[in-house]
Amino acid sequence: MATAEVAVASKTLADHLPVLQVVVPLVTSPLIVVIGVRSLAWPLAFIASVIAFIISCLLLYQVIDGGFISYAIGGWAPPLGIEYRVDATNALLLFLISGISVIGLPYALTSIRFEIGAKNETLFYACYLLCFTGLLGVVITGDAFNIFVFLEISSLSTYVLVAQGAIRDKRALTAAYDYLIMGTIGATFFVIGIGMLYMSTGTLNLADIADRIADQGSNRTIRAAFAFIVVGMGLKVALVPLHLWLPNAYTFAPSAVTVFLAATSTKAAVYVLLRFMFSVYHPSFIFEVNTLYFIFIPFALLAMFAASFVAIFQSDFKRMLAYSSIAQIGYMLMGIAMLNVAGLTSTIVHMFNHGITKAVLFMGVGAFVLKVGSSFYDSIHGLGRRMPITGACIVIGGLSLIGVPGTAGFISKWMLMQAAFENGFWWIAVLVVLSSLLAVAYVWRALDVIYLKAPLDDSVTRDPPLTMLIPMIILAVACVWFGIDTTISIGAASTAAESLLNGSFGMMPTEIPAEMPAEVPAPTIESAPEPETAPAPAPTESQ
Amino acid sequence: MAATSETAHAVPSSIFDWDFIFGHANYWLFIVLMMTGLYIVVARGNLVKKIVGLNIFQVAVFMLYISIGKVTGGTAPIFPLDMQVDPDVAYSNPLPHVLILTAIVVGVATTSLGLALIVRIREEFDTIEEDELLVIERKMTAADNREHGPAMGGRA
Numbered sequence: 001m002a003t004a005e006v007a008v009a010s011k012t013l014a015d016h017l018p019v020l021q022v023v024v025p026l027v028t029s030p031l032i033v034v035i036g037v038r039s040l041a042w043p044l045a046f047i048a049s050v051i052a053f054i055i056s057c058l059l060l061y062q063v064i065d066g067g068f069i070s071y072a073i074g075g076w077a078p079p080l081g082i083e084y085r086v087d088a089t090n091a092l093l094l095f096l097i098s099g100i101s102v103i104g105l106p107y108a109l110t111s112i113r114f115e116i117g118a119k120n121e122t123l124f125y126a127c128y129l130l131c132f133t134g135l136l137g138v139v140i141t142g143d144a145f146n147i148f149v150f151l152e153i154s155s156l157s158t159y160v161l162v163a164q165g166a167i168r169d170k171r172a173l174t175a176a177y178d179y180l181i182m183g184t185i186g187a188t189f190f191v192i193g194i195g196m197l198y199m200s201t202g203t204l205n206l207a208d209i210a211d212r213i214a215d216q217g218s219n220r221t222i223r224a225a226f227a228f229i230v231v232g233m234g235l236k237v238a239l240v241p242l243h244l245w246l247p248n249a250y251t252f253a254p255s256a257v258t259v260f261l262a263a264t265s266t267k268a269a270v271y272v273l274l275r276f277m278f279s280v281y282h283p284s285f286i287f288e289v290n291t292l293y294f295i296f297i298p299f300a301l302l303a304m305f306a307a308s309f310v311a312i313f314q315s316d317f318k319r320m321l322a323y324s325s326i327a328q329i330g331y332m333l334m335g336i337a338m339l340n341v342a343g344l345t346s347t348i349v350h351m352f353n354h355g356i357t358k359a360v361l362f363m364g365v366g367a368f369v370l371k372v373g374s375s376f377y378d379s380i381h382g383l384g385r386r387m388p389i390t391g392a393c394i395v396i397g398g399l400s401l402i403g404v405p406g407t408a409g410f411i412s413k414w415m416l417m418q419a420a421f422e423n424g425f426w427w428i429a430v431l432v433v434l435s436s437l438l439a440v441a442y443v444w445r446a447l448d449v450i451y452l453k454a455p456l457d458d459s460v461t462r463d464p465p466l467t468m469l470i471p472m473i474i475l476a477v478a479c480v481w482f483g484i485d486t487t488i489s490i491g492a493a494s495t496a497a498e499s500l501l502n503g504s505f506g507m508m509p510t511e512i513p514a515e516m517p518a519e520v521p522a523p524t525i526e527s528a529p530e531p532e533t534a535p536a537p538a539p540t541e542s543q
Numbered sequence: 544m545a546a547t548s549e550t551a552h553a554v555p556s557s558i559f560d561w562d563f564i565f566g567h568a569n570y571w572l573f574i575v576l577m578m579t580g581l582y583i584v585v586a587r588g589n590l591v592k593k594i595v596g597l598n599i600f601q602v603a604v605f606m607l608y609i610s611i612g613k614v615t616g617g618t619a620p621i622f623p624l625d626m627q628v629d630p631d632v633a634y635s636n637p638l639p640h641v642l643i644l645t646a647i648v649v650g651v652a653t654t655s656l657g658l659a660l661i662v663r664i665r666e667e668f669d670t671i672e673e674d675e676l677l678v679i680e681r682k683m684t685a686a687d688n689r690e691h692g693p694a695m696g697g698r699a
Contacts, residue, residue, distance in 0.1 A: 195604065
């Protein structure tokens with residue numbers, strides 16, 4: 001393990017795990033359509049997800065201590081052929097995405113049948129698997145253009161999934177359309193960026209691009225490429241001024257779809273951003289530092305406060321959670337902008353922790369929708385008392401969203417504050433706490449409604465069926481578990497953060513930062529006043 | 544590879560460096576086309592026209608990729624049948640072209656999905672003009688507001 005295998009003709013199945021990770025759901029999706037039997041659609045999708053989950057566990061186990069697995073698609077050696085490269089960063093993401101899929105699908109069984117009807121189930125699950133494939137592919141691939149292709153696979157199927165909400169509310173269609181327009185613009189910006197990288201480096205393999213940029217330093221084309229990639233991915237991430245598609249898409253999509261999207265899709269986009277910022281572009285480039293300090297920090301703060309503030313005044317539980325997602329993305333970007341190991345660790349851990357937290361909350365909302373047909377606050381009065389287990393899961397999710405000690409959300413916010421203090425940005429730590437207080441407000445409003453208001457009538461008497469309940473319980477337990485035992489989350493995340501900050505993504509894994517051009521970016525913009533504790537790539541030890 | 548960008552041109556003698564301007568004709572084309580497309584997406588209220596704008600925007604990127612694959616004096620990258628490659632013959636770079644084949648497929652898929660959504664929107668809303676859609680949605684939101692409490696935000 002843990003070394004670059006020159007995978008020419010690997011023999012055992014275990015050597016093919018990286019590609020199987022993507023191929024299994026990809027093949028299952030058309031299989032569902034071809035078989036066309038409604039009763040088989042869900043089991044097939046579930047089996048594919050379980051296989052993908054097992055594979056991701058095996059991959060994570062192999063790379064959690066550092067090192068990476070390189071897999072050459074079709075036996076074509078990496079710089080020319082397409083490479084799949086698994087390291088601690090994306091293994092954790094693969095684990096999250098496939099885990100959410102395995103847990104979310106049983107939930108979807110009941111929820112989807114209720115919300116979009118049994119008639120469309122076959123196509124729905126085929127589409128769902130395509131989205132799943134796309135997200136896994138975006139995360140696992142080591143080829144720039146391949147990222148674009150998988151991104152579009154996941155995006156196109158996402159638009160379809162969001163539009164399924166039209167049966168309940170026709171605004172889902174316009175939400176999907178808006179998302180389609182913005183998502184396509186984002187993806188096209190991204191592809192322009194890749195084109196510019198290809199112009200100046202002549203290669204598409206991310207590791208190879210990284211090597212060549214390190215050799216030749218930056219030039220205007222490379223800087224323009226960076227801008228295009230950040231803006232393009234910013235649209236997918238829902239970075240604050242580019243977030244307009246998100247609230248409607250999350251609100252009007254079917255609950256099970258929202259669960260999956262909220263937990264995975266923006267995370268995959270954050271991952272791509274991380275990959276390009278740290279693995280492809282060396283983080284010591286001055287333009288990148290400027291981007292992080294002068295663009296990411298203000299926008300991340302804006303997200304943390306403005307989106308949380310808007311969330312407080314929503315009267316729809318689901319829409320409130322959508323705005324809260326935008327705010328949480330602010331924390332992730334803030335972690336990136338800290339530019340140190342603790343910051344990156346917090347970003348990666350928060351991707352994971354927020355994934356499970358938001359999944360459990362949206363599942364709770366879906367359970368309410370199943371019972372009373374709506375997620376508006378005034379129609380879910382007192383349901384927490386009537387549906388005790390659902391209510392308890394929402395409480396745990398809400399606490400984790402706030403970042404109460406003992407829950408997963410606390411771990412990542414704590415890491416973020418550590419990172420801020422390391423940089424001397426104590427005011428950011430203060431602002432993180434203040435914005436968490438806003439989170440207290442919007443979570444409290446929801447809990448107030450579901451526990452302290454009197455139930456509207458006696459029609460709702462019990463929790464949703466077990467297929468919805470068990471996933472919720474598993475995720476709620478995970479929220480607590482990953483708040484106490486952090487070996488997997490922090491372990492993988494800190495390994496990932498260290499390797500990202502070392503810029504050790506080059507083709508040669510051995511000579512890590514040795515002759516990395518620490519100050520190479522010669523012809524950069526009139527070097528703006530460097531913020532205190534500037535870029536110095538020397539990763540300060542955390543903890 | 545074309546385009547090692549700014550290194551190629553000398554210090555301009557006049558205000559306009561005509562060599563630079565004409566030497567990068569493909570980039571100007573790309574930028575004009577791209578901005579035209581993006582402008583249509585933003586400025587046009589008709590949903591179908593937005594899709595058309597999106598297409599122009601995407602095609603601009605295709606042109607960028609295809610033009611950077613061109614090698615001066617290069618011919619079509621097809622080897623002779625006997626595989627005896629003459630080292631003097633320059634070939635254009637086929638890779639960007641192949642990439643764009645994929646991107647065209649993606650573009651077609653996006654267009655068809657967008658049009659399908661428009662058909663559904665027309666069925667449900669009875670219009671495909673953005674301003675009318677906004678009016679309808681605002682009414683629905685206002686109705687939600689009246690029904691479910693005064694504090695609900697519209698489109699943030």
